[in-house]
Amino acid sequence: MAEMKYWLLKTEASDYSIDDLQRDGRTCWSGIRNYQARNFIRDDMAVGDLALIYHSNGDPPGVTGIARICKTAYGDPTAFDTKDSHYDPKSTKSEPIWYAVDVEFVSMFPNVISLEHLKNTRNLGGMLVLKRGQRLSVMPVEEKHFRIVEKMGT
DNA sequence: GCCAACGTTGGC
DNA sequence: GCCAACGTTGGC
Numbered sequence: 001m002a003e004m005k006y007w008l009l010k011t012e013a014s015d016y017s018i019d020d021l022q023r024d025g026r027t028c029w030s031g032i033r034n035y036q037a038r039n040f041i042r043d044d045m046a047v048g049d050l051a052l053i054y055h056s057n058g059d060p061p062g063v064t065g066i067a068r069i070c071k072t073a074y075g076d077p078t079a080f081d082t083k084d085s086h087y088d089p090k091s092t093k094s095e096p097i098w099y100a101v102d103v104e105f106v107s108m109f110p111n112v113i114s115l116e117h118l119k120n121t122r123n124l125g126g127m128l129v130l131k132r133g134q135r136l137s138v139m140p141v142e143e144k145h146f147r148i149v150e151k152m153g154t
Numbered sequence: 155g156c157c158a159a160c161g162t163t164g165g166c
Numbered sequence: 167g168c169c170a171a172c173g174t175t176g177g178c
Binding site: 012034057 | 175
C-alpha cells in the first residue's frame with residue numbers, strides 16, 4: 001500500500017459543512033474548478049487518505065474536522081449537469097475535465113481550530129493554508145502538520 | 155462590502 | 167507568447 005497522504009479541503013459552511021458531512025456520513029466532493037486542485041484530486045488522492053475540513057468564509061474561518069477519502073477520482077457529475085452552477089460543457093463523461101472524489105466523515109472537532117489559531121501555532125510554520133494569497137480549495141498537508149492540527153482538535 | 159491575490163480568457 | 171481585462175476566492 002502506498003504511503004498515506006494528507007489533505008486540506010476547503011468548503012463554505014453555508015454550502016456544505018462538517019455538520020452536513022456528519023449527517024450524510026459520506027458525500028461526493030464535487031465542484032472543484034481549478035486545475036491545480038483538480039490534479040491533486042485526480043492524480044494523487046488515494047482511498048484511506050485523510051483530509052482536514054476547512055470552512056472558508058466561516059465565523060471564524062478554520063478547520064472543523066476530519067474526513068477520509070473513500071473513492072478515488074471520477075468525472076465530476078456537477079460538470080455534466082446543465083442545471084448545476086458548476087456545469088461545464090467542455091467536460092464530457094468520456095473525457096472529463098473536472099473530477100470529484102468521495103469522502104466519508106471521520107470526526108468533528110468540538111471547537112473550530114481558527115485560522116488565527118493556526119497562524120499562532122509555531123509548529124505549523126510552512127503549512128500551505130497559512131501562506132499569503134493561497135486560494136487553492138484542495139491542497140496537500142504534511143503529516144506532521146496534520147497530526148498537530150488533529151491534536152489541537154481533540 | 156472591500157480589495158488583494160490570484161487564475162483564466164482572448165485580442166493581438 | 168504577451169498581457170490587459172475580467173472573474174473568483176476568501177480574509178477582514
